[in-house]
Amino acid sequence: MPGLIGPDEVRAVAEAALDLPGADGVEVLFFHEWGGLTRFARSSIHQSTWREDTGIRIRVIAGGRVGVASSNDFSKEGARRVVASALELAEVAAPDPQFPGLAPRSDTPDKPGAFHEATAETNPERRAEGVAGLVGQVEDGFHAAGAFETTAVEVALANTEGQFCYAPYSQATVSTVISGGQGGSGAADATAGRIDEVDPEEVGRRAFLKARDGQSPRDIKPGHYEVVLEPMAVDTLVAFLAYMGFSGRAIHEGRSPFTGKEGQQVAAPSIDIYDDALSALSLGLPFDFEGTPKRRFDLIEKGVFRGGVYDRRSAKMAGRESTGHALPPPNPDGAFPLNLFLGTGDATLEDMVAATTHGLLVTKFHYSNVVHPIETTITGMTRDGTWLIENGQVAHPVKNLRFTQSILEALSNVEMIGRESALVSEFFFSASRVPALKVSSFNFTSVSDH
Amino acid sequence: MLDLAHQAVEAASKAGADYADARFVSEETESLSVKNQEMEGIDRSLSQGVGIRVLAGGYWGFAATARATPEDLDRTAELAVGIARAAARLPMEPVTLAAVEPVKAEWGTAVQEDPFAVSLEEKVALLMEASRRMQQVKGLSFGEASLDFYRRRTSFASTEGAAIDQTVVHSSGGIEATAISDGEMQKRSFPNSFRGHLRAAGYEHIRTLGLTEEAERVAAEAVDLVAAKDCPSEVTTLVLDSNQVILQMHESVGHPLELDRVLKMEEAYAGTSFVGLGDRGKLRYGSDKVTIVMDTTIAGGVGTFGFDDEGVPAQRVTLIENGVFRNFISSRETAPVVGLTSAGAMRADGWQNLPLIRMTNINLEPGEGTLAEIIGDTQDGIFMTTNTSWSIDDKRVNFQFGCEAAWRIKDGKLTEMYKNPNYNGITTEFWGSCDAVGGSEEWVLWGTPNCGKGQPGQVARVGHGAAPARFRNVRVGVR
Numbered sequence: 001m002p003g004l005i006g007p008d009e010v011r012a013v014a015e016a017a018l019d020l021p022g023a024d025g026v027e028v029l030f031f032h033e034w035g036g037l038t039r040f041a042r043s044s045i046h047q048s049t050w051r052e053d054t055g056i057r058i059r060v061i062a063g064g065r066v067g068v069a070s071s072n073d074f075s076k077e078g079a080r081r082v083v084a085s086a087l088e089l090a091e092v093a094a095p096d097p098q099f100p101g102l103a104p105r106s107d108t109p110d111k112p113g114a115f116h117e118a119t120a121e122t123n124p125e126r127r128a129e130g131v132a133g134l135v136g137q138v139e140d141g142f143h144a145a146g147a148f149e150t151t152a153v154e155v156a157l158a159n160t161e162g163q164f165c166y167a168p169y170s171q172a173t174v175s176t177v178i179s180g181g182q183g184g185s186g187a188a189d190a191t192a193g194r195i196d197e198v199d200p201e202e203v204g205r206r207a208f209l210k211a212r213d214g215q216s217p218r219d220i221k222p223g224h225y226e227v228v229l230e231p232m233a234v235d236t237l238v239a240f241l242a243y244m245g246f247s248g249r250a251i252h253e254g255r256s257p258f259t260g261k262e263g264q265q266v267a268a269p270s271i272d273i274y275d276d277a278l279s280a281l282s283l284g285l286p287f288d289f290e291g292t293p294k295r296r297f298d299l300i301e302k303g304v305f306r307g308g309v310y311d312r313r314s315a316k317m318a319g320r321e322s323t324g325h326a327l328p329p330p331n332p333d334g335a336f337p338l339n340l341f342l343g344t345g346d347a348t349l350e351d352m353v354a355a356t357t358h359g360l361l362v363t364k365f366h367y368s369n370v371v372h373p374i375e376t377t378i379t380g381m382t383r384d385g386t387w388l389i390e391n392g393q394v395a396h397p398v399k400n401l402r403f404t405q406s407i408l409e410a411l412s413n414v415e416m417i418g419r420e421s422a423l424v425s426e427f428f429f430s431a432s433r434v435p436a437l438k439v440s441s442f443n444f445t446s447v448s449d450h
Numbered sequence: 451m452l453d454l455a456h457q458a459v460e461a462a463s464k465a466g467a468d469y470a471d472a473r474f475v476s477e478e479t480e481s482l483s484v485k486n487q488e489m490e491g492i493d494r495s496l497s498q499g500v501g502i503r504v505l506a507g508g509y510w511g512f513a514a515t516a517r518a519t520p521e522d523l524d525r526t527a528e529l530a531v532g533i534a535r536a537a538a539r540l541p542m543e544p545v546t547l548a549a550v551e552p553v554k555a556e557w558g559t560a561v562q563e564d565p566f567a568v569s570l571e572e573k574v575a576l577l578m579e580a581s582r583r584m585q586q587v588k589g590l591s592f593g594e595a596s597l598d599f600y601r602r603r604t605s606f607a608s609t610e611g612a613a614i615d616q617t618v619v620h621s622s623g624g625i626e627a628t629a630i631s632d633g634e635m636q637k638r639s640f641p642n643s644f645r646g647h648l649r650a651a652g653y654e655h656i657r658t659l660g661l662t663e664e665a666e667r668v669a670a671e672a673v674d675l676v677a678a679k680d681c682p683s684e685v686t687t688l689v690l691d692s693n694q695v696i697l698q699m700h701e702s703v704g705h706p707l708e709l710d711r712v713l714k715m716e717e718a719y720a721g722t723s724f725v726g727l728g729d730r731g732k733l734r735y736g737s738d739k740v741t742i743v744m745d746t747t748i749a750g751g752v753g754t755f756g757f758d759d760e761g762v763p764a765q766r767v768t769l770i771e772n773g774v775f776r777n778f779i780s781s782r783e784t785a786p787v788v789g790l791t792s793a794g795a796m797r798a799d800g801w802q803n804l805p806l807i808r809m810t811n812i813n814l815e816p817g818e819g820t821l822a823e824i825i826g827d828t829q830d831g832i833f834m835t836t837n838t839s840w841s842i843d844d845k846r847v848n849f850q851f852g853c854e855a856a857w858r859i860k861d862g863k864l865t866e867m868y869k870n871p872n873y874n875g876i877t878t879e880f881w882g883s884c885d886a887v888g889g890s891e892e893w894v895l896w897g898t899p900n901c902g903k904g905q906p907g908q909v910a911r912v913g914h915g916a917a918p919a920r921f922r923n924v925r926v927g928v929r
Contacts, residue, residue, distance in 0.1 A: 039905050041715045044542035048533045049906065051514040051802040053499065068493035072516045085494055092570040094489040094578065124536035132539050145718035147905040177718040254591065254630045330491030332483055366721070369839045371852055372870060374635055379850050381843040402848055404928055445928050446874055448848035
């Protein structure tokens with residue numbers, strides 16, 4: 001198993017690129033990631049993988065022009081080749097009047113405990129044992145599919161302004177879908193920074209109970225329903241809202257539903273959405289990908305939109321300061337919040353079901369996509385556990401439905417918020433922590449056959 | 451590079467693999483983006499490494515490394531075998547592979563003009579001019595233009611004796627116009643959305659696109675869309691442009707016919723399929739106008755290659771023949787389950803991922819007539835072009851797509867323009883309602899750069915050829 005390369009060796013390789021003649025500024029972004037994934041289907045382990053990769057991504061500024069080149073050759077020679085290539089690109093690029101300069105030297109906050117050595121060193125036998133424990137929760141006539149992944153990453157940034165930041169972190173994720181019997185399936189997952197904080201057996205048990213209770217789903221008509229959305233479904237709404245709306249550049253250019261909405265009520269007063277990479281309840285780096293330190297940033301507070309996130313370039317365009325949300329360069333779409341929270345409330349899932357007269361309990365959404373970005377309307381399907389709620393009781397499972405729904409409208413119609421939250425990982429570097437929600441009206445536009 | 455692949459295979463055999471293959475892959479990219487005549491990005495990347503796949507005791511193992519020293523290859527091969535042995539923790543029917551003749555071969559994309567050798571100055575000038583022409587249109591907010599180039603060199607070796615070197619080159623270019631007014635944002639793209647028209651070709655492809663020539667028309671359509679009415683909600687006749695037919699085919703034909711989905715190997719992530727193992731020759735998938743093939747041999751397809759990532763030669767397979775389902779998209783592991791040999795569709799995203807069943811080039815065979823003739827033959831309906839959005843359920847039954855623009859067809863003519871068009875349907879009902887497919891003169895081989903599948907997630911470039919087509923009784927304007 002590989003180990004951490006560490007800040008000293010990273011700094012030595014970066015320095016081979018930083019003293020490039022002819023450049024006004026150089027920035028070196030370094031990645032090293034490794035890990036294994038044990039994938040299972042039909043209750044057997046069918047695809048298991050392991051990989052290790054390094055990467056250096058170098059941005060060169062010359063005469064107000066910017067070029068970017070990258071390679072996975074982590075060596076001083078490799079760094080010299082990449083920086084020369086980036087300079088060649090910069091020399092032919094048009095001048096970028098919006099380029100604000102590289103991030104200045106500043107202290108980066110610590111995030112203690114983000115890297116867990118045992119998680120980084122997890123071997124395939126340990127993951128296989130976890131999968132066996134998960135599959136062991138599945139009764140006859142059902143089967144499990146999913147993945148148990150353990151990964152580690154170290155990221156560093158060095159630039160000619162003297163900024164140097166470095167941080168490692170780890171992640172463990174277990175996810176499963178259990179299906180079988182007379183139709184119907186159940187899904188569950190768990191994500192944490194340490195392998196000992198995810199419990200494959202608990203995930204398997206949770207998904208199996210959903211599959212068992214979801215048997216023989218009945219037909220249902222499309223229409224407007226009250227909904228109780230479990231955290232995996234809520235995450236879809238939060239992630240798409242971020243994608244369509246929270247970029248400061250999109251707000252500045254009029255492409256965001258939040259353009260001109262600062263200080264205005266956009267959701268129910270109970271809704272708080274913020275980004276906080278430094279929270280112990282989140283996964284994430286303490287700096288962004290151009291070296292700006294992270295801090296908590298409130299996007300929606302008591303239903304009022306407070307502002308979007310900026311990298312250094314989009315901040316200059318909008319006359320603001322970077323909020324520390326830069327993505328790796330070149331990033332023409334601007335900044336993005338990778339560590340979102342939707343604030344918790346005081347209800348249990350049972351409270352929400354009990355408060356529902358005629359509605360649907362939704363485990364998760366599937367394959368969602370944008371319909372109308374300014375209206376924050378998306379479409380997608382329910383999947384792996386949807387039930388009709390009648391008079392405060394879960395009545396019976398139903399076949400999957402398609403929704404076509406404005407996210408901000410749904411967040412304006414939130415009646416209850418869960419007191420527990422779950423960390424749901426959209427992709428590496430990004431994970432949202434969200435509770436369940438009860439929404440008074442949700443638009444389902446068609447149905448499927450299963 | 452082939453030497454490294456051979457070394458990796460030998461290391462895997464020494465570590466105890468019953469079967470092993472290895473791919474040394476080197477991928478290079480170059481991308482340029484311009485927005486309102488400002489450089490938004492100009493970047494190059496290089497990624498290379500070795501992926502080693504083994505069978506040990508009937509189980510798969512895979513490990514990959516960017517470091518290709520002999521010690522790293524030994525260590526990675528041992529890890530791949532260890533992963534396979536760990537998989538035996540749960541019982542499984544041992545993997546058996548369909549036979550394939552191991553070959554020693556070289557193959558490459560036919561390229562007239564190396565896109566990486568064309569000067570950066572020429573590329574930047576093209577994008578700046580396209581952007582400038584878009585900006586000349588009053589009311590336009592953003593005029594964007596982009597170029598993307600890709601070269602992948604793969605050296606494949608196996609314990610069966612295969613030794614294959616391949617080089618694939620792809621080029622793509624496109625423009626996108628955005629108009630924003632009164633809280634409404636509309637886009638028009640050319641030749642296609644998501645960074646343009648992707649082909650397996652050199653820079654000669656870029657020279658045929660007409661990015662500057664079409665810039666003002668595209669920008670004007672974006673501005674017109676802002677003032678257009680919303681697509682009405684109704685059930686009507688729908689004519690789709692070829693660039694939307696390909697997305698419809700991708701999601702509702704290509705993916706459901708992947709045999710790993712049918713066998714529930716992808717259940718937890720992307721889902722399964724409504725198609726059953728026993729449906730070959732029986733399932734009525736569409737009307738008799740619908741014949742769909744997977745053709746990995748066709749020139750220009752971004753799914754075209756000499757051999758897949760298991761060393762299986764490129765081939766043409768009929769998936770749907772006059773509306774009847776005939777064949778799956780398969781691999782060496784899955785094909786024997788239905789008594790077939792591999793369709794040659796195993797592809798990996800880079801060196802660091804395990805090959806999976808992926809679409810190569812999935813094409814709707816041409817019918818007869820031009821788009822104008824299909825529209826001329828339509829009394830009342832809607833014409834939609836250029837995909838913006840796609841969504842389909844986990845068994846590929848209920849779908850919904852959005853397009854950039856639509857027009858009312860009235861008495862055989864395009865009339866009023868509509869914005870925000872979308873449509874919804876059920877896969878076999880939709881293809882069953884197809885009553886016209888355009889002829890070869892309208893047939894375009896497109897490329898989609900962003901097909902996602904697998905865990906860890908992989909992205910594939912997929913080719914799709916189609917002409918415009920007409921469908922009856924389709925629900926449009928879903929809200």
